[in-house]
Amino acid sequence: MEGHWALPEFEILKDIPWIWTEKIDGTNIRIQWNGREVRFGGKTDDAQIPTFLLNVLQDKFTADRMKAVFTDATEVCLYGEGYGAKIQKGSHYLPDRTDFILFDCKVDNWWLARPNLEDIANKLSIGIVPIMGMGTLPQAVELVKKGYKSTIAHNKNYDAEGLIMKPAVELFNRQGQRIVSKIKFRDFIR
Incomplete structure (x- = not known):
């Protein structure tokens, strides 16, 4: 109201x-890194990630790339939206593909500030919400x-x-x- x-x-x-x-307007995605492996999840642990989006995430967020960006962190969680074709009204964003766009990140117990988010997005070659x-x-x-x-x-x-x-x-x-x-x-x- x-x-x-x-x-x-x-x-x-x-x-x-x-x-x-x-x-x-997309689907909430969590990308978790523990220093050894990358795990993908939705807003909740029970959320299902569509296969076509999971394939995109697995290509973008490899263990080698995460290790290169987060050298000293023990727990990292990237928060973003999976968006684009076949997700919500995503064809308005990306008519023929899906992608991930970053909106937040927690490293160990710290929520990162915007300049740090932009640095991570740049290093991982991913988009960030404007x-x-x-x-x-x-x-x-x-x-x-x-x-x-x-x-x-x-x-x-x-x-x-x-x-x-x-x-x-x-x-x-x-x-x-x-x-x-x-x-x-x-x-x-x-």
Whole structure:
């Protein structure tokens, strides 16, 4: 419901600076590296990754590549979206193929900052979700309500799914969970 926040933290933090990234309409993917092997998963451990996407992930994230990028880390988890043809409305993004786009990374017990994410994306030759702006949560709501075009879609007339917002300085709630918000365009369609 508009004007009400999903969590009390959002109400308190609504007027601080947040970094906004484009929300990609795909399937949530986790890529885990323990220093020896690469494992692939979805948002939950029970999630099934389509074979055509798993093949792409296995080609991109080999043990040798992960070892070269994460030389000293004991536990790494890359978070991103599998997107493109045959995934959600992904043909608007990539009409004839699927890919992975990075949106987060945890190395050991540390969530990485944006410059570190960009460095990892560069070293692994993978995409990273684009920054759409910086501002308050009410400003982000207004942008999504108006709608905006996806900046990564092949179809230049494709409306973006929404925004993911993180405080400009990493913050956690009382349970130790990161404070991250999302707004989808479809939330405002009546």
